[in-house]
Amino acid sequence: MTGEPVGTRPVVTVTLNPAIDQTITVDALKPGSVHRAKAVRHNAGGKGVNVASCLADWGTPVVATGLLGTGNAAPFEALFAAKGIADAFLRLPGETRVNIKIADLAANDTTDINLPGLSADADAVRRVRETVLGLVEPGVPVLLAGSLPDGVPADAYATLTAELTAAGCRVVLDSSGAPLAAALASTGALPYCIKPNRHELEDWAGRPLPTDADLLDAARELHRRGVAVVVVSLGADGALFVGAGGALHGRLPPVAALSTVGAGDAMVAGLIAGFQQGGGQQGDGLETVARLSVAFAAAKLGRFGPNLPDAATVRALAAQVALSTLA
Numbered sequence: 206m207t208g209e210p211v212g213t214r215p216v217v218t219v220t221l222n223p224a225i226d227q228t229i230t231v232d233a234l235k236p237g238s239v240h241r242a243k244a245v246r247h248n249a250g251g252k253g254v255n256v257a258s259c260l261a262d263w264g265t266p267v268v269a270t271g272l273l274g275t276g277n278a279a280p281f282e283a284l285f286a287a288k289g290i291a292d293a294f295l296r297l298p299g300e301t302r303v304n305i306k307i308a309d310l311a312a313n314d315t316t317d318i319n320l321p322g323l324s325a326d327a328d329a330v331r332r333v334r335e336t337v338l339g340l341v342e343p344g345v346p347v348l349l350a351g352s353l354p355d356g357v358p359a360d361a362y363a364t365l366t367a368e369l370t371a372a373g374c375r376v377v378l379d380s381s382g383a384p385l386a387a388a389l390a391s392t393g394a395l396p397y398c399i400k401p402n403r404h405e406l407e408d409w410a411g412r413p414l415p416t417d418a419d420l421l422d423a424a425r426e427l428h429r430r431g432v433a434v435v436v437v438s439l440g441a442d443g444a445l446f447v448g449a450g451g452a453l454h455g456r457l458p459p460v461a462a463l464s465t466v467g468a469g470d471a472m473v474a475g476l477i478a479g480f481q482q483g484g485g486q487q488g489d490g491l492e493t494v495a496r497l498s499v500a501f502a503a504a505k506l507g508r509f510g511p512n513l514p515d516a517a518t519v520r521a522l523a524a525q526v527a528l529s530t531l532a
Contacts, residue, residue: 215266215291216257216477217340218348219365221333221357222322223251223271224304225280226467228509233311243310248510249280250304252350252379255470255511256477259501261288262513263478268293270336272354274323276300293340295332299323324355334365343373346477349396350379350470359383360391367393375433375480379473381405389427398434398480399427400444400473406437421445421452421531434491436476436498438469443499445531450491452531455499457506467511468502474513475501496523 230243257269270293273281277300285292302322308315341347347369349362362384366376371394378388378396388396389409407414410423424435424447437445443456478501479494500523504513513519 214342214345215268215340216260216346216348216481217337218253218257218260218267218269218271218350219333219337220251220253220269220271220351221325221330221361222302222352222354223249223254223273223281224302224319224322225277226250226304226306226510228306228308228315230308230310234307234309234316246509247280249284250467250511252470252473253348254281254284255467256348256350256379256474257290258284258288258511259471259474259505259513260477261290263474263501263516263519265478265481267291268340270294270340271333272297272323272325272329274299274301293336295329295336297323297325297329322354325357327356330357330361334368337365338368338372341369341372341374345374346377346397346480347374348377348379348473348477350473352380352382353384360387363388363391363393366396367391370394370397377473377477377480379470382408385409389430389432395431397432398436398476399432400436400438400469400476402438402440402469417445417454421447425452434476434494436472438472438502443526444472444495446491446495446498448491448494453491453495454529454531455495456527457499457503468505470511471505471513472498472502475499492528495528496526499523499526 226248228246231240257267260267268291273294273296275296302320305318306315353361366388369376375397377398379400406423414420414423420437424437427435428447435447446453475498476494479497482493500519503522504519
């Protein structure tokens with residue numbers, strides 16, 4: 206697939222706790238009942254892997270790194286080979302975790318059951334850190350994504366963010382819970398961009414955020430603290446975008462959803478694609494980022510797994526995204 210021209214410097218994605226996503230589709234999920242699955246699919250996943258897959262579909266050069274278990278690395282290696290993603294993952298003894306996703310056709314939603322994964326020691330973290338710092342170049346977006354494996358301290362992303370920012374990189378952080386809280390509480394450099402959902406932003410704020418105005422206030426507070434671009438994903442209602450150019454609400458165009466799994470990761474891929482095109486800095490740059498990120502998420506809804514349609518389809522969706530300026 207040929208996407209937008211994005212230059213020659215590859216984006217780097219870091220996934221310390223990847224997973225093989227097993228998506229089981231049922232007519233209607235009823236707890237305590239026996240179900241007959243309509244379909245079962247397996248995809249090499251984890252947030253950073255999914256983002257790398259979507260960026261590769263768009264035509265962006267990308268290097269994926271992190272930690273993989275040697276026991277079941279084959280699905281990841283097949284994905285990287287098929288999409289031309291440079292594989293810089295470190296291998297550890299054992300197996301990468303499996304995440305079970307139950308897609309409920311009647312409710313049009315997904316229930317996730319995430320199984321335990323690999324454990325990592327300080328040496329594994331050091332090797333990943335050295336790998337990442339050896340891959341990056343000034344100005345290149347670097348994605349730190351997902352949960353942390355057992356054995357990795359909660360401030361691992363905060364530490365990496367400070368080191369990568371010092372190297373001139375724009376760090377995109379897509380995590381939650383303690384790792385996100387530690388990164389946002391850091392006395393060092395804050396991430397360039399984050400993409401919490403409502404629940405994750407409420408966790409950070411320590412209070413309910415029932416209205417869009419409440420969400421916008423919290424996002425603006427993070428921007429004032431030093432996060433250049435704050436994106437709050439709202440599912441079918443699109444997303445809020447706060448940056449130097451102001452605040453926008455972008456809404457998804459109507460799309461028939463085959464699978465919602467990975468739509469948030471596709472949105473992150475769209476954010477990074479927008480940054481690669483010069484968006485996110487000021488003025489209409491935020492509009493570029495908003496249109497692409499919403500379009501990536503909408504385009505992915507029509508595909509199983511972390512995949513996008515051809516670039517022309519994505520660009521057409523981007524042109525249809527409804528944007529409104531927020532006061």
